[in-house]
Amino acid sequence: MNKLFLIIQREYFSRVRKKSFLLMTILGPLLMAGVFIVPVWLALRDKTDHHILVLDHSGLFINQLPNSKTIKFTYGAESLQSAKAKLKDGPFDLIMEINGDPINGEKTTPLLYYKKQPGMSTEQYITNAMENILFDYRLQGDSIDISKIDKARRPVEMLTIKVTENGKDEKTNTGTNMVVGFVCAFIIYFMIFLYGSQVMRGVIEEKTNRIVEVIFSSVKPFQLMLGKIIGIALVGLTQFILWIVLTLTIQTVTMNVLFKDQLADTARQNAQVEKVMKNDLTAGVDKMQKVKSPNEVIELINEFQNINITKLLVCFGFYFLFGYLLYAALFAGIGSAVDSEADTQQFILPVTVPLIASFIIAQTVATDPDSSMAQFFSIFPLTSPIVMMVRLPFDVPAWELLLSMVSLIIGFLFFTWLAGRIYRTGILMYGKKASWREIGKWLFYKP
């Protein structure tokens, strides 16, 4: 026991003290924060200005296209030739020529000339605007009141409400559930790959270094394998916690610096919502219906709170831990069977296939979380850590969850035992190129 602790200690500290660990710990959150911040920042950033010269031969759109912050329309009647000359050095960077006779129902295909290609959003903006004008024009032609149409056209937002065992209503949202499940599943998937392969590399290192023989004259092979797996698990945990802390810090800081105005808006809106809620309470109106969250972030947070956080966290921890342990043992087994990292290819495939497959299965599971396929793969130990995490926010029956956990523990014990047998033989075999047959034989060797 004491020796196992020593091994864990070495595995842990030799990795945590490495420069690459520090680098990954710092870069990870930057990347993660980047994933969240860059799109927002890009969306908020001022787009390139476009000044468009419109040559409308149909006459329908003249002075009708609405200018936006970045897109400005000017209307002209000159020929395309002379307009193109202006494109070269004139004030316009785009020319749009509208042909056809849309007034009489003919289809029009506007042509957009450019020096520098405009973005998708610009094109989208123009076509949308034109479609709206056409729509209104045709309705007016049929003497239909546009304001009536606007009134008739109402967006519908659905709230799904789960009736729980004790008769209480719980607001749920399929979209959020999916996102939460996927994020958890992805983290588990990513961590298994990242740290599982670290276990494998560690084993290969010890084998090629030939230090194993010295160590095995002091401890049992299984102790070394277990110590390595646990040690690296702790490294992963440390890194994970540091990532979360750092990501949150970076995000808060950048949010405050970059998106100060937006945050201020949100705060103001929050205050308003609270006010409305108070009023509603006195008025005795069902606040659920009236209160609409002022922005999506707050809505997301509200919905997140409706998922059973404790249960989710406990399950996440469980599937993370045992999923990693199971796969790490398999990776250790592979590492012991080969002489160098280059030889791992043929053995690594059967281990990564269930991992990757479970991620693909997870996507179909999210659309139908109670299908029999979803049930099976969320109980099967090689896929359950990922598939069950996706299913979990959709409320899985307790017995299924229990069965899945028990089978994962049994799977973990079985595969660790299996990997241990491969490991203790493989790691002392040098120079011999292992085949699947060979490894099969190792399982039955006497130690």
Added chain:
Amino acid sequence: MNPILEVKHIHKQYANHTALNDVSLAIEPQKIFGLLGPNGAGKTSLIRIINQITGPDQGEVFFNGEKLAPRHVEMIGYLPEERGLYKKMSVGEQVMYLAQLKGLKKNDAKAKLKEWFRKFEIENWWDKKIEELSKGMQQKVQFIVTVLHEPKLLILDEPFSGFDPINAQLIKKEILELREKGATIIFSTHNMGSVEELCDNIALINKSQKLLDGSVKEIRRQYSSSIYNITFRGNLLGFTNAVWAGAEFLEKKSEDEVHTVTLKLLRQNKPNDLLQAVLNSGEILSFHEVIPSMNDIFISVVEQKQAANTQSSFTE
């Protein structure tokens, strides 16, 4: 004296070859024991069993009279043939780690390690990474790892391969010193010449079987072939005439009047008979017995065995 290590009828079988076939050994305490045999004879398999890295299929091992158990690993030091350490770990940390795995307390390990570092004059290596050291330097560290926990039994597999002559000398000196302090040492090597002058007892292993074992002196006596080497100044013809009936000439070398002759005494002739015969033929400059090397003995034993095998296969 009771043997410190007793190996009884060990069998070890791998998928399609037998590594050890009914091997028994008894190793006396405070002696240097040579486990000799060509590559692939089964030496490393036996050593791994003694180190409890693998287990035998049949047979038993006793350490100090007790059946070999996990707690005995702390009393055994092992220098494997294929040496290696963690390349990225510092020397000090690494040795501390391995010493603690052998059951040493942290403080004891540190004190002992400092002592060894002083002895080998490598005090400033503590923070160096293994990969920064030369091969010879790494070997020194590896040797310290092997002996730091003061094992009662020291198993050295091919101990002098890879050591430069100066380090080899240093290690030899340390090994003899350790024996003085009470340690028992097992040398395993295919290079018999490298250890025979150090060994008290040996066992020869070939093709998974023990061929012979015993004290080096005893074995040499047993296999001595009455071959002598004599150098004298004088008349070669007279010498030849004087001894021709009692000896078989193996080699002759002459330079001016000085002759060196290697010959094998026949029948019951003793060295004294030879010397008496020579006395009249000239001035004797040197005379000594040609002692068979372990290598020679090994080869002759293997040949005998093969001859016996062929014979038995003929008679079958």
